[in-house]
Amino acid sequence: MTVMLTMTSDAAIDDPSSGSGIRRTVGTYVDSVVSRPLFWLLPALLFITVFQLYPVFEVFRMSLTDMSLITSEESYVWLENYRRLLGSERFYSTLRVTGLYSIASIILQIGLGLGLALAIDYGVRRGLRGPLFTRVVVLSAWIVPGIIIGLVWKIMLLETNVGVVNNALGRLGFGIVPFLSDAQIAVVSVITAGAWRGTAFSMIMFYAGLKRVPDELYRAAKIDGAGPLARFRYVTLPQLKSVVFVVTILVTIYSLNSFDLIFALTNGGPGRATEVIALSMYKSAFNSYEMGMAAATAVVLLMVTLVVTAVYFRLFDISEEI
Amino acid sequence: MAGRTDTTFGGARLDVSWSQIRRYCYDGVTYLVYGLAVLFFLFPVLWVISLSLRTEGAVYTSLELLPSNPSLDSYREVLDSGLLRWMRNTLFVAVLSVTGILLVTTPAAYGFSRFRFRGRRSLLLAVLGFQMISPIVIVLPLYDIMRTLGLTESHTGLILLYIGLQIPFSLWLLKGYFDTIPTELDKAARIDGCNRLQTLRYVLLRPVMPGIAVVAIFNFVLTWSEFVMAYTMLSPGGEDLYTLSMGIYVFDNQLATQWTNIAAAAVIGIVPIVIFFVALQRYFVRGLTDGAVKG
Amino acid sequence: MARLELNDLRKTFGRGEDSVEAVSDLSLSVSDGELLVLVGPSGCGKSTTLNCIAGLDSVTDGTIRIGGDPVNERRPEERDIAMVFQNYALYPHMTAAENLEFGLKMTTGLTAAERRERVESTAELLDIDRLLDQKPKSLSGGQKQRVALGRAIIRDPSVFLMDEPLSNLDASLRSTMRTEIQQLQEDLDVTTVYVTHDQTEAMTMADRIAVMRGGTLQQVGEPLECYYRPQNRFVAEFIGEPAMNMVQVTRRGDRFVADGFEYPVPKRADHLSSGNSFTLGIRPGAIDVVEPQTGAATGTVGVVEPLGETSHAHVDIADTTLTITTDGPGTVERGDVVGVDFPPQRVHVFDVDTGVAVARRDGLPGDPVESNLNTQVD
Ligand SMILES: Nc1ncnc2c1ncn2[C@@H]1O[C@H](COP(=O)(O)OP(=O)(O)O)[C@@H](O)[C@H]1O
Numbered sequence: 001m002t003v004m005l006t007m008t009s010d011a012a013i014d015d016p017s018s019g020s021g022i023r024r025t026v027g028t029y030v031d032s033v034v035s036r037p038l039f040w041l042l043p044a045l046l047f048i049t050v051f052q053l054y055p056v057f058e059v060f061r062m063s064l065t066d067m068s069l070i071t072s073e074e075s076y077v078w079l080e081n082y083r084r085l086l087g088s089e090r091f092y093s094t095l096r097v098t099g100l101y102s103i104a105s106i107i108l109q110i111g112l113g114l115g116l117a118l119a120i121d122y123g124v125r126r127g128l129r130g131p132l133f134t135r136v137v138v139l140s141a142w143i144v145p146g147i148i149i150g151l152v153w154k155i156m157l158l159e160t161n162v163g164v165v166n167n168a169l170g171r172l173g174f175g176i177v178p179f180l181s182d183a184q185i186a187v188v189s190v191i192t193a194g195a196w197r198g199t200a201f202s203m204i205m206f207y208a209g210l211k212r213v214p215d216e217l218y219r220a221a222k223i224d225g226a227g228p229l230a231r232f233r234y235v236t237l238p239q240l241k242s243v244v245f246v247v248t249i250l251v252t253i254y255s256l257n258s259f260d261l262i263f264a265l266t267n268g269g270p271g272r273a274t275e276v277i278a279l280s281m282y283k284s285a286f287n288s289y290e291m292g293m294a295a296a297t298a299v300v301l302l303m304v305t306l307v308v309t310a311v312y313f314r315l316f317d318i319s320e321e322i
Numbered sequence: 323m324a325g326r327t328d329t330t331f332g333g334a335r336l337d338v339s340w341s342q343i344r345r346y347c348y349d350g351v352t353y354l355v356y357g358l359a360v361l362f363f364l365f366p367v368l369w370v371i372s373l374s375l376r377t378e379g380a381v382y383t384s385l386e387l388l389p390s391n392p393s394l395d396s397y398r399e400v401l402d403s404g405l406l407r408w409m410r411n412t413l414f415v416a417v418l419s420v421t422g423i424l425l426v427t428t429p430a431a432y433g434f435s436r437f438r439f440r441g442r443r444s445l446l447l448a449v450l451g452f453q454m455i456s457p458i459v460i461v462l463p464l465y466d467i468m469r470t471l472g473l474t475e476s477h478t479g480l481i482l483l484y485i486g487l488q489i490p491f492s493l494w495l496l497k498g499y500f501d502t503i504p505t506e507l508d509k510a511a512r513i514d515g516c517n518r519l520q521t522l523r524y525v526l527l528r529p530v531m532p533g534i535a536v537v538a539i540f541n542f543v544l545t546w547s548e549f550v551m552a553y554t555m556l557s558p559g560g561e562d563l564y565t566l567s568m569g570i571y572v573f574d575n576q577l578a579t580q581w582t583n584i585a586a587a588a589v590i591g592i593v594p595i596v597i598f599f600v601a602l603q604r605y606f607v608r609g610l611t612d613g614a615v616k617g
Numbered sequence: 618m619a620r621l622e623l624n625d626l627r628k629t630f631g632r633g634e635d636s637v638e639a640v641s642d643l644s645l646s647v648s649d650g651e652l653l654v655l656v657g658p659s660g661c662g663k664s665t666t667l668n669c670i671a672g673l674d675s676v677t678d679g680t681i682r683i684g685g686d687p688v689n690e691r692r693p694e695e696r697d698i699a700m701v702f703q704n705y706a707l708y709p710h711m712t713a714a715e716n717l718e719f720g721l722k723m724t725t726g727l728t729a730a731e732r733r734e735r736v737e738s739t740a741e742l743l744d745i746d747r748l749l750d751q752k753p754k755s756l757s758g759g760q761k762q763r764v765a766l767g768r769a770i771i772r773d774p775s776v777f778l779m780d781e782p783l784s785n786l787d788a789s790l791r792s793t794m795r796t797e798i799q800q801l802q803e804d805l806d807v808t809t810v811y812v813t814h815d816q817t818e819a820m821t822m823a824d825r826i827a828v829m830r831g832g833t834l835q836q837v838g839e840p841l842e843c844y845y846r847p848q849n850r851f852v853a854e855f856i857g858e859p860a861m862n863m864v865q866v867t868r869r870g871d872r873f874v875a876d877g878f879e880y881p882v883p884k885r886a887d888h889l890s891s892g893n894s895f896t897l898g899i900r901p902g903a904i905d906v907v908e909p910q911t912g913a914a915t916g917t918v919g920v921v922e923p924l925g926e927t928s929h930a931h932v933d934i935a936d937t938t939l940t941i942t943t944d945g946p947g948t949v950e951r952g953d954v955v956g957v958d959f960p961p962q963r964v965h966v967f968d969v970d971t972g973v974a975v976a977r978r979d980g981l982p983g984d985p986v987e988s989n990l991n992t993q994v995d
């Protein structure tokens with residue numbers, strides 16, 4: 001915008017001819033400026049450079065230093081952070097937790113999301129009552145801020161009578177279940193809360209995909225004698241292939257990088273039972289002030305994400321879709 | 323002759339009723355799915371609302387969703403202790419971030435959709451690539467950058483940061499929308515005397531409105547709920563700067579076991595944004611299913 | 618009102634290796650008030666040519682003049698042109714009236730009242746005055762195209778550019794709109810370049826036709842000129858429905874011969890060397906059915922497509938098939954063995970390799986020159 005304004009005023013000074021002449025020249029200047037793609041892209045590219053491109057390089061650089069939050073001095077220690085990381089118990093534990101959490105989340109969220117999307121699409125096509133309400137309820141869960149989801153589930157799963165789940169179980173004659181204090185059960189709790197939040201995303205993506213399947217395809221398949229299961233297998237699924245791909249990638253990236261919900265629900269506990277990589281990175285940076293070490297963890301997280309994505313690109317043959 | 327006709331009739335009727343039974347079964351299963359989904363996704367929120375309406379003593383006892391003598395005391399208490407202020411902060415940050423995102427991405431989406439230049443494809447793919455990098459991965463350098471620029475502990479900084487982080491996705495979505503609008507409209511506008519700025523303003527902006535709505539709704543919800551960046555950038559700045567998410571988080575740590583107050587805070591964190599979204603979700607879903615976002 | 622001239626117009630998309638030359642050295646002039654139809658198969662550069670004239674695409678080389686002035690450097694709104702698009706390109710959020718008004722608003726200093734008046738008179742002319750408050754979404758295809766026409770007319774331009782304006786309409790509407798556009802153009806007397814891929818549209822509407830292929834101009838002329846005196850095989854086959862029959866022949870003495878086919882060389886083709894091969898072109902409508910063994914060839918009737926007044930019959934002769942147009946139903950039946958013949962002035966002779974017409978007739982049917990010059994050799 002600024003660029004354009006200065007150019008137009010230059011034009012007015014350069015051309016002291018008649019009024020319409022000036023307007024004409026100004027018009028031509030505006031024209032030539034706005035017909036360059038850079039004029040349109042520049043602000044976006046600038047923002048991306050400052051807030052995405054540069055930080056990515058910077059996190060790599062930081063991971064090679066002993067940068068700390070408390071001192072302003074820093075020196076290059078090269079691969080020392082990585083050596084320490086790979087030599088620590090904690091790292092493998094967070095890797096394991098992240099892997100477990102992500103795999104369970106992907107299966108749950110994609111399975112539930114697809115199931116719900118099919119149920120909603122079916123209901124809409126059949127004119128049943130309820131699909132809209134269900135869709136809105138599920139989507140609402142996705143809207144709730146992650147940190148508050150953590151809080152809500154913490155309240156739900158409290159290991160006293162206040163925790164509604166334990167309260168109900170108690171009335172049924174069960175003892176208190178240590179939802180958040182048992183290492184193994186806590187992981188299940190975190191995964192459940194994650195699914196509560198994340199299912200909506202895959203549901204809405206699948207639903208959008210299902211809406212795009214033309215009715216004629218179903219009719220044609222019916223005429224060809226395909227039953228409901230066959231129609232799902234040979235019409236719906238192939239049409240959803242690219243959506244499945246996109247959803248899988250996004251859910252994977254999302255779960256691998258989970259942070260806020262777990263931060264609020266268990267903060268990684270008990271012990272390190274639910275500490276995912278992102279959480280451990282954040283803690284080393286802001287609790288132990290070891291920015292270099294934390295950056296190395298972040299780089300590992302990025303690498304894991306990229307490798308997994310690359311594997312997906314290999315597994316799915318999406319060449320025809322793109 | 324008559325006998326044969328009868329059998330055929332009988333067979334046909336049997337077929338119909340079988341497929342009807344099957345259909346009822348499917349309908350039944352579908353309703354069951356709806357019921358379970360609503361229970362699972364709605365109950366936690368209802369429960370927290372129920373808790374928030376109780377008196378401190380009533381939390382341990384009953385399982386009823388409607389407490390016997392409801393009270394709004396907890397709300398009064400939490401709103402007084404800063405929540406109102408945090409909500410205002412959040413609204414301010416979210417509105418300005420969304421405005422900024424739209425101001426930056428709309429022209430860029432237009433540019434990517436309407437110009438053909440060398441490197442366009444690679445640039446687009448690069449933008450998409452940033453989608454794969456979670457903000458959490460770069461939170462440390464971002465903190466460093468913001469500290470260097472003196473933008474931590476400020477809402478302006480946070481807004482700029484949100485704009486920067488949300489551009490890739492918004493850009494892709496909007497570009498998809500622009501692509502669905504035939505370029506003949508641009509040509510007609512050109513012949514009617516519009517330059518590109520005017521073409522965008524007077525001719526293309528309205529047709530891409532559904533896309534802009536999706537981007538706006540999505541980003542509003544996202545920035546409203548965002549935690550990590552706000553927590554990292556604003557924490558040292560004192561409570562007055564907090565956003566809702568981080569305020570409630572800090573609150574939760576301070577209040578320990580005052581469950582009704584915590585629940586009230588959570589409800590305040592949930593209800594306004596959910597109402598906002600439910601009111602607008604039609605546009606959101608329509609925008610997504612209209613086909614502008616390719617699978 | 619103005620004359621439009623294109624001199625050696627060239628348009629290349631892209632640079633270097635993968636550049637495409639969409640229009641090559643196109644020279645063309647459209648006189649004041651003339652309706653020139655630019656016709657050719659899809660992808661031949663028609664739209665590109667039109668966009669260059671409009672100023673929507675910059676030209677790579679050559680000059681465009683409107684009313685004698687070079688306009689290459691002018692912006693579209695300064696060229697005094699208006700354009701109609703195939704998909705109407707109406708602004709979806711504006712009413713019909715606002716669509717008409719928009720160009721005036723952007724380019725003229727007219728007051729709102731003056732603009733309103735122009736909108737109303739234009740709408741009346743096109744019989745869309747009752748649609749003015751509707752948005753494009755609620756208009757039918759034909760109504761949309763009228764509004765699009767109105768948007769062009771209201772500017773009172775010196776040149777109309779129309780890019781396949783009727784291609785999105787269904788067949789019956791297309792033919793009514795065809796007549797209407799023709800009438801309108803005549804009444805307004807505006808120089809017009811009309812682009813279409815449909816040769817029927819070209820033949821029926823044009824003052825002159827310009828046939829393009831692969832970015833190059835093939836022939837410019839009045840419709841009947843292109844029909845009866847095509848300059849090459851491409852034009853011959855493109856114009857006319859059903860397409861012209863083509864037969865590969867060799868000249869032997871005073872005959873053109875092929876397997877099962879023998880025809881005396883017309884006088885005007887006498888200069889062609891004996892022993893060489895040629896492509897003969899004969900329009901389906903020029904072929905007469907005669908007794909077997911009496912005409913140029915004898916064959917068996919295959920599929921007959923009845924159209925009511927006429928029928929198209931496909932006659933298999935040796936290894937080729939000729940399409941012939943016959944009168945009404947019942948003239949020939951599937952399986953009939955028939956002879957075919959045609960008058961010498963209806964035979965087109967093309968070079969086998971270049972496709973260039975090598976013995977064009979001198980005039981059109983009805984011209985005085987026609988009657989004595991086209992007698993046969995023997
Ligand atoms: N913007 C463009 N970039 C590259 N090639 C183009 C562009 N526009 C048209 N072309 C190419 O130019 C040729 C002519 O296109 P066009 O003028 O649209 O044909 P027509 O209108 O006769 O169907 C085609 O081969 C087309 O692929």
Ligand SMILES: [Mg+2]
Pocket residue numbers: 660663664665780
């Ligand atoms: Mg075209």
